[in-house]
């Protein structure tokens with residue numbers, strides 16, 4: 001501020017009172033009292049009343065630098081702009097006169113004129129010419145009485161040169177340095193808050209929409225889709241990839257438009273009155289469990305009927321029933337245990353987890369499918385039956401199921417009532433097969449055949465000659481599966497555990513399990529299997545209508 005090079009013109013504060021504009025002059029600087037300042041418009045008010053401006057400007061040393069322009073006496077300082085073009089910085093010739101001739105120069109008898117006309121106007125012809133100077137301001141400005149206004153250019157005059165008393169510009173500076181940023185920040189924050197509000201509103205709307213979409217998608221996914229026969233042909237690529245053939249029709253691999261791989265079971269149309277179809281679709285649509293296959297869709301298009309399931313790449317459990325010595329097929333005892341437990345949980349869900357008890361009636365290794373991580377999935381509900389949970393027995397007109405896995409009471413009512421315990425028998429047989437690594441059935445026989453393995457006792461007594469087991473942990477798993485299997489195939493349904501108990505037994509330690517009696521002791525006294533020819537059983541049962 002005090003450096004004459006940096007600030008050839010400066011504004012300073014006199015006695016903390018008034019602002020003084022100091023301009024370079026000879027022999028001393030020219031000091032003009034300043035009133036109000038508008039830093040925004042870069043204008044200041046020069047208070048000329050009571051001072052001899054002509055005398056001051058006589059001393060002004062104009063050396064091409066003069067950052068001010070004169071903008072008149074009636075400028076509105078509170079206004080927002082001024083007419084920039086109107087006021088030029090062109091240097092002018094100004095002549096100073098003393099009038100009337102006087103010895104005193106300080107009594108302000110000095111007059112100025114810009115040209116001859118001015119001299120005549122002012123009637124200065126008798127005056128003594130004092131000096132002729134080039135100044136960038138009009139003579140009118142120097143003659144001015146009262147206040148007039150100057151404007152400076154920010155590029156020519158640094159703001160540090162105009163410190164002043166901070167009185168008149170206090171408000172402006174305060175406004176500029178504090179209020180302006182705060183106001184700006186508040187406006188910015190308000191805009192941001194409004195934008196965020198709008199964003200949240202749209203996001204919530206979007207989320208709501210998304211939620212509804214997800215719900216509808218899930219809802220659609222929960223309910224099987226109905227496909228036309230043309231859809232089925234497209235999904236299976238004209239029945240190109242056959243997975244196998246069951247009792248009720250062939251199964252083909254396919255792909256849905258959302259890239260999900262499926263297995264499509266084409267039901268034989270010649271067969272029955274569509275009861276199996278209604279049964280499977282009606283039952284499966286209600287079931288959602290990790291250990292039960294999910295029905296994705298079905299086709300009922302004229303005489304064409306099909307069921308669409310998730311595809312399980314590992315196929316069914318049957319192909320993995322093998323002795324540990326068969327390294328290619330045997331999965332290991334831990335996996336065997338995991339499959340046994342998963343299957344048990346799936347059956348428990350069917351028996352207890354739905355509104356109505358679902359009896360499968362065809363639990364066997366063909367109907368346990370395996371996903372990529374060998375999670376078992378119970379499938380094939382064509383023979384399933386729904387019945388109220390509180391009903392302990394079910395009426396049936398015909399034996400249903402697969403020989404070897406069929407409970408004695410399903411085969412003949414002489415052995416007791418058919419109930420959920422019949423599925424437990426089938427599950428027990430499946431467990432024994434898993435341990436023994438072989439198929440128990442011999443379906444070529446027209447007999448009800450109980451294949452009760454002799455080796456099971458050796459195993460339970462710790463002899464592993466039939467099933468070579470290296471590891472102690474593995475031996476415990478095999479023993480546990482065998483004990484639970486034996487409990488499940490008890491001749492009398494009441495002696496068989498519920499699926500809930502089976503799950504508990506499989507999850508608990510094998511040492512706590514009691515070995516059950518040989519379920520077919522009397523029947524199998526002399527043989528490893530008890531073969532009861534069908535003709536020996538009373539198959540001519542009284543017909544009980546299927547009311548359930």
Ligand SMILES: Nc1ncnc2c1ncn2[C@@H]1O[C@H](COP(=O)(O)OP(=O)(O)OP(=O)(O)O)[C@@H](O)[C@H]1O
Nearest residue numbers: 243244245246247251263309310311312315316366
């Ligand atoms: N969802 C599936 N994913 C992969 N393979 C499947 C699927 N469903 C069935 N399969 C395979 O298709 C073949 C036929 O199955 P299907 O269930 O029709 O007959 P099954 O169980 O072998 O006999 P049945 O119908 O007499 O019980 C089997 O080899 C089975 O492994």
